[in-house]
Amino acid sequence: MSDAIQDYVADVSLREPDLLAELREKTSELPLHLMQISPEQGQFLSLLVKAIGARRTLEVGVFTGYSLLSTALALPADGSVVALDLDEGWAATALEFCERAGVADKVDFRLGDARETLADLLREEGAPGSFDFVFIDADKEGYAEYYEAALKLLRPGGLVVVDNVLWHGAVIDHEVQDSETRALREFNAKLHDDKRVELSLLPFADGLTFALKR
Numbered sequence: 102m103s104d105a106i107q108d109y110v111a112d113v114s115l116r117e118p119d120l121l122a123e124l125r126e127k128t129s130e131l132p133l134h135l136m137q138i139s140p141e142q143g144q145f146l147s148l149l150v151k152a153i154g155a156r157r158t159l160e161v162g163v164f165t166g167y168s169l170l171s172t173a174l175a176l177p178a179d180g181s182v183v184a185l186d187l188d189e190g191w192a193a194t195a196l197e198f199c200e201r202a203g204v205a206d207k208v209d210f211r212l213g214d215a216r217e218t219l220a221d222l223l224r225e226e227g228a229p230g231s232f233d234f235v236f237i238d239a240d241k242e243g244y245a246e247y248y249e250a251a252l253k254l255l256r257p258g259g260l261v262v263v264d265n266v267l268w269h270g271a272v273i274d275h276e277v278q279d280s281e282t283r284a285l286r287e288f289n290a291k292l293h294d295d296k297r298v299e300l301s302l303l304p305f306a307d308g309l310t311f312a313l314k315r
């Protein structure tokens with residue numbers, strides 16, 4: 102998409118709440134600000150959460166909280182989101198903004214390596230099969246493991262959304278052989294053959310995969 106079309110899309114469709122715009126401004130000062138999802142993606146996640154009537158969601162990879170706040174705002178008053186990240190500083194920003202938005206009571210933040218926090222979550226009574234929606238946006242080498250955990254945690258008909266599956270085009274450049282790119286290539290191929298889900302990959306933003314648990 103050209104910049105002009107991108108601007109037009111924002112002009113005619115973006116409804117970014119003030120606090121999300123403030124969070125985006127604040128995050129833009131960080132060296133790793135490009136990790137944040139775009140406002141259009143945030144709005145899309147919000148719409149998805151509402152469209153499927155999600156009450157219980159999970160996010161793997163929070164950063165400063167743009168996607169977390171987008172989904173927490175979309176959940177009903179009695180909804181909840183389990184949020185996983187290992188960085189205390191970014192978690193503090195995410196929680197500060199959720200607090201200011203009045204949605205902190207919906208957020209169950211678990212600090213630590215998602216491999217461990219997900220294993221703990223899977224052991225909790227009533228957790229497997231209880232989630233409606235999972236957003237995966239953490240370290241790419243962990244995607245396959247996070248996806249397997251997500252499938253166990255989701256109810257049938259629950260949705261997993263996975264970010265960055267095109268990795269700025271590196272997935273088709275076989276000169277690129279770093280661990281993140283290789284992990285994403287393997288992940289995408291694995292999902293293509295996965296009969297446990299309905300599948301769609303949208304070339305939106307950096308590539309978003311949707312897997313609906315059968």
Ligand SMILES: C[S@@+](CC[C@H](N)C(=O)[O-])C[C@H]1O[C@@H](n2cnc3c(N)ncnc32)[C@H](O)[C@@H]1O
Nearest residue numbers: 136137138162163164168186187214215239240
């Ligand atoms: C791409 S950013 C997430 C962006 C976020 N969804 C947003 O909307 O701004 C990836 C995040 O995953 C976290 N992360 C990376 N490896 C992780 C791991 N093993 N366990 C938990 N979090 C991890 C990083 O700390 C970082 O905050």
